[in-house]
Amino acid sequence: GAGVSQSPSNKVTEKGKDVELRCDPISGHTALYWYRQSLGQGLEFLIYFQGNSAPDKSGLPSDRFSAERTGGSVSTLTIQRTQQEDSAVYLCASSLVGVSMGNTQYFGPGTRLTVL
Amino acid sequence: EDKVVQSPLSLVVHEGDTVTLNCSYEVTNFRSLLWYKQEKKAPTFLFMLTSSGIEKKSGRLSSILDKKELFSILNITATQTGDSAIYLCAPRGNDMRFGAGTRLTVKP
Numbered sequence: 001g002a003g004v005s006q007s008p009s010n011k012v013t014e015k016g017k018d019v020e021l022r023c024d025p026i027s028g029h030t031a032l033y034w035y036r037q038s039l040g041q042g043l044e045f046l047i048y049f050q051g052n053s054a055p056d057k058s059g060l061p062s063d064r065f066s067a068e069r070t071g072g073s074v075s076t077l078t079i080q081r082t083q084q085e086d087s088a089v090y091l092c093a094s095s096l097v098g099v100s101m102g103n104t105q106y107f108g109p110g111t112r113l114t115v116l
Numbered sequence: 117e118d119k120v121v122q123s124p125l126s127l128v129v130h131e132g133d134t135v136t137l138n139c140s141y142e143v144t145n146f147r148s149l150l151w152y153k154q155e156k157k158a159p160t161f162l163f164m165l166t167s168s169g170i171e172k173k174s175g176r177l178s179s180i181l182d183k184k185e186l187f188s189i190l191n192i193t194a195t196q197t198g199d200s201a202i203y204l205c206a207p208r209g210n211d212m213r214f215g216a217g218t219r220l221t222v223k224p
Contacts, residue, residue: 093214105214107206
């Protein structure tokens, strides 16, 4: 069946521009997560959506980062006034239920963002 | 269909014991296999394995990959209570999928 999809797969932008990254989770999955992975680093949690609850934004690195999830399905991560340190692979994952320990998260292929 | 199976699902040991965690996988266009430790929201990276038979070590942790038999193991020697966590295996092919994990509990 269809997995998690993300678009674009690659994005090159100039410093100071805004970017939008899209995630389509697996149909029926109630939880959606955004992570980023910088070169040589581990996964960094950004934000977590669970059903209709208020999202957990505790991982967003600055107020230039925001995300929304419309209709409990598609999510968009927006980075305003991009900086070079924002360059990373942005990964989206979804799971059937919430962030209970041991729940399987299915990851998309990621969006590689390069800020020049 | 791509899949990853970890075993055991749960393991309880005492400090000083050695544990072996297993991960078997089937992925399309395999590129690498990653092990993570999850205590809070985001998994903490442990190892990335790309070649068969080459052991990677970090302190008391080590891991090895068998691309022919499609599995990997994670060993932890002289376990400590701080090793208690969920250990996740994530093979990466066309996409990346985390297994359900092994919940390790280390008792004093």
